[in-house]
Amino acid sequence: MNIPPAPPHHDDLDGSLKEALGLLSRAVRDRRSPWRTPTLCTVGLDGWPQGRTVVLRAFDVERRCLRFHTDRRSGKVAQLGAEPRAQLHFYDSKRRVQLRLWVNIEVLTQGPEVERSWAAMGPMARRCYMAVAPPGTRSQTPTDGRPEDWMAAAQASLEDESAPLPPGSGQESLTVLLATFERAEWLSLAFAGHRRACFDWTSGQMRSWWLVP
């Protein structure tokens, strides 16, 4: 493993947190950031952990709140209904840093936040919500979930955003996930020695400490 020299914030708790928050903010703007596509882990209805990749859409540093988009009918939404506590995992292989966030997730299926997200979405992104059957439904054939008979109409609306969307445009499926973290764990790998730090807001104010990596 090619481990880099220690970065300036390596032995600095506040500096490590600042770096982590900065990387989250950057990931929203930078499509190529590895932190743009974290793994969201929920607790399955049967107790099995469920991890999957999601795209980080926004980050409000003051509220410690990250925003994601998903399909209302997807498994994760039912899982979050039963257990809103989840974990987000980020890894940057170039910087050799990992971040784990302990989050409480609010699921928004309607309202201004969802409408704003839909309005800001491009045609390709909207396509993800056009499946007729819920994500995860078994199919006898390879499919992206959209029925053949209205693919043409959907395609027209993709090419011309002013064209009316066919029924089942996807808007009713778009769901916003607001993930607020109350604990963060940072792991920084370096040749001189790895560092692991914990940041915790559960007491109402931020407390931080080092952990043995």
Ligand SMILES: Cc1cc2nc3c(=O)[nH]c(=O)nc-3n(C[C@H](O)[C@H](O)[C@H](O)COP(=O)(O)O)c2cc1C
């Ligand atoms: C690069 C990438 C980005 C993805 N982004 C999202 C996303 O933003 N939201 C989402 O719900 N699923 C996203 N997915 C699909 C999920 O990983 C997952 O397959 C899907 O949401 C179904 O998960 P579930 O059945 O556990 O709810 C993405 C997958 C990949 C590979």
